[in-house]
Amino acid sequence: MSESFNKDELEAPEWMNKSFFEEVLRKCEKTDWIMVKDVKMSPATLKGDHYASVMFRGKITYDSKKGKGLLKSLIIKTMPQVEGHKMDMLQESFIFETEISMYSETIPKFEAELRKIGDKTVLGAKVLYHSLKPHKCIIFEDIVPLGYETLKKRAADLTDSKLAFLKLAKWHAVSYKLAAEGDKSMTDYKHGLFSIKDFDTNPFIEGGLRALTNKCETVDELKQYAPKLQAMQKDLMKRCSESFNTYRQENPKGVFVLCHGDFHSKNMMFKKKSYGETEDVMLVDFQISYFGPAVMDVIYGLYMVINEDVRTNHHDEIIHYYCSNFIETLEKLKFQGNLPKISDFFIDILRHRHWEIFLMSTLLPVWCALDKGSMDFEELMTSEDLRESLYQNDDYIIQIKRLLPMMFHRGYLD
Structure with a gap:
């Protein structure tokens, strides 16, 4: 065991x-x-x-x-x-400070906003205790007895995906409204993935695109993409870091919200109805939540939540579903500012395409491997042999054969 x-x-x-x-x-x-x-x-x-x-x-x-x-x-x-x-x-990260603040202050604030419009959506599990000294810890109510469970070695299907993106849309919309109204606690969340010590220089993180490029050179129908991927390697992590920090730049463009920061299926628990259909999803793990472009979470979910069939056949539908519910929630909240348009989100996705290339080249192969069984992430972060083996996975190669032509045609590889 x-x-x-x-x-x-x-x-x-x-x-x-x-x-x-x-x-x-x-x-x-x-x-x-x-x-x-x-x-x-x-x-x-x-x-x-x-x-x-x-x-x-x-x-x-x-x-x-x-x-x-x-x-x-x-x-x-x-x-x-x-x-x-x-x-x-x-050891030197702010993950516990961030999560304690999210659960004790921000999530209750979000839910209070939703209750004003009669929306009973629950955004997080109940926190019973938290402490930073003498030990950093957070204690939650166990929601397994309430009927919630993980997906257990499968990605989310269309029903699961829509529930997850619906909850994300409501979450994002409330934070968008509060930030626009001057609530500085939203923008105080600054410590995302790229604030973690040596994150972007870790061999696993930094070497994913190189490993994919090497694989493309050995597959006839992918060879044409290798030079373009090769040309992007030098600046990929710099571009991703810039995307995360867009809001902090001068005259930032885009739709900005309090992002979950790690929006993947392992950070979700699903509750089924008696006949098997999913009725709710609970988001968990807010350790790297930060204020930034809304589409950073959306793009993350397109690779780390939905299964390959949904990504292939319902990609734009999922994005449209999220955007529609984001805008609808703002309307219900009687938001007085300028409402984003669905086209704004698609423009942002293209603007932050380097983040999508990172996910495709570095984290998607991990998710494909997890479908085959468990994985030791400590070993993954430190073993070059294990990292290289991810790019031999037939399921991953099949997905790459679909994704790279799409990215090429959309100009992502420019």
């Missing part, structure tokens, strides 16, 4: 003990008397489901004024304690 989980989640740290959970339960249940009888800890997710934190599931049996033998299931997220690439990369 240990092979199915991240090695740093096989054993909980010593401070996650009975006295710690008594403190947690006293705060979240607002009572002065709690006695924890038993604590059972286990990994919260499977290997490959996340990277930028360590997560445990705690089954806490306790007595309180409400009764004896009570049971509460908690999800505990904390910083890496095991030395290695993950700990080095995240």
